[in-house]
Amino acid sequence: MSYSDGPAVQDQALEEDGALGWDAIDRALAALYGEQQASHYGALIKFRLGGTDPLDGISVYRSEQGRPHWHYVTYGFSDLYGNLDDSQDTAPGKPSGYGFELTFRLACGADEQQPPSWPLNFLQNIARYVFRTGNVFAPGHWMTANGPLRADADTLLTEMGFVQDPLLPPVHTPYGELMFLQLVGLTADELREIRRWNVQGALQAMEPHMPLWIADLARPSLHDLPAVQAAIDTGAADEGSKTGVLYNDVLVFRQRKRLLRSAQIVVRLGSLAVRDLKAMLPARLPHGRTLILAGDGATLEFMPAGEGRGAQLDWQNGHELRLGLSASQVQAWVRSVKGREGEYTVPGLDGLVWKVQTSVITDNLGNVTGRYQE
Structure with missing residues (x-):
């Protein structure tokens, strides 16, 4: 310059x-x-x-x-x-x-x-x-x-x-x-x-x-x-929080068929996204605000829902998932899903599996500087 x-x-x-x-x-x-x-x-x-x-x-x-x-x-x-x-x-x-x-x-x-x-x-x-x-x-x-x-x-x-x-x-x-x-x-x-x-x-x-x-x-x-x-x-x-959108490059939905049982939706996301969602979901949904996790070609929208109802699930075209959670379901999600490699289920969220993979941390040149696990 x-x-x-x-x-x-x-x-x-x-x-x-x-x-x-x-x-x-x-x-x-x-x-x-x-x-x-x-x-x-x-x-x-x-x-x-x-x-x-x-x-x-x-x-x-x-x-x-x-x-x-x-x-x-x-x-x-x-x-x-x-x-x-x-x-x-x-x-x-x-x-x-x-x-x-x-x-x-x-x-x-x-x-x-x-x-x-x-x-x-x-x-x-x-x-x-x-x-x-x-x-x-x-x-x-x-x-x-x-x-x-x-x-x-x-x-x-x-x-x-x-x-x-x-x-x-x-x-x-x-x-x-x-x-x-x-x-x-x-x-x-x-x-x-x-x-x-x-x-x-x-x-x-x-x-x-x-x-x-x-x-x-x-x-x-x-x-x-x-x-x-x-x-x-x-x-x-x-x-509550004024941040309504989080970004994570590891976000994929796929359907897993099971013998004699209903299919599951597997949500694959990075461990850094889990860390951020644990902090942000309690600061958004109980205050009546949505929270969007945006990935490369996929979007997961968490919406506030009333107590006493099952999770509200809307899966659109394989790339958009909307999930309504009550305050107690938010707490169940925070307790159940870990920010380390593995598959997790949440009580009350039937049909969903959360598959977490370790997030790779890079610098502004794309060089790997670390990996995150809870």
Whole structure:
């Protein structure tokens, strides 16, 4: 990726393009950082002119709040130049472009003079995903990075959560409304626990131990801290989980015929899926919410059902299975199905066999790094 650094790129863009959206971001940052001169990294060729980097620029400020850190702020998810929407819609609440800019806070040493460059590429890669798919982020969303946030680092931070930047309130631009959305680095076990409740509630519980949600590549996981675990347990029990879909590449249905007895449906799934379902089913179905396990070409939908009824089973075309469970049946499933190799049956769920195979864990390059069993 090619960048030019220094304020000249920013000034030139403002002068040549009349970038009122860019100017609105600058004003918001000036209100926070005063006269501090940011390190600015601009794409040599703008994306709208055929460049390869979706973001026109990224500014980086040094902050001493919380702990010394670099504060990265993007330019390009929102409408910077007034040319992304021809509708001339100025209604209140209309988003500017995608309606947000990303921020990222990275811990730094007291004598560190220049911000690391790897977050520039990392944020551009996030932008490529958004520009390619049209999927936008909002407070409470989460995403896996499929590897360390910094590719060559020995770090536990492999996942992401999104919250409103605590020090940058939303702003109104001439092209619509804009929110500053902070990307927060998380560990895999933190995200697994967070999914039992919701991102924003869990991050609030973590914030005393991770001020301003500053990313520290060397930090340990926080999920075992008693205060954090208690907050997530309470939130999951009181409010349930906002995560409605889980993914597992090992999900297959087949029918097993039996002599003189009705056929069974065998559900083959990975041990990691069992681990996640044990955490998520009690946080979804008793609260009246469905939970979907999506695989490669197969879908298993768990639905809430009333007590005193047999399991509600609907098997569609060999690739879609819908299963209604009461709260007591959920607990029976959690007790009976183990996250290790084998076949399991659940009392009250006649006609179903759960065939579990060991999940293989790979890195973002596809290399096997481990196997999971309960």
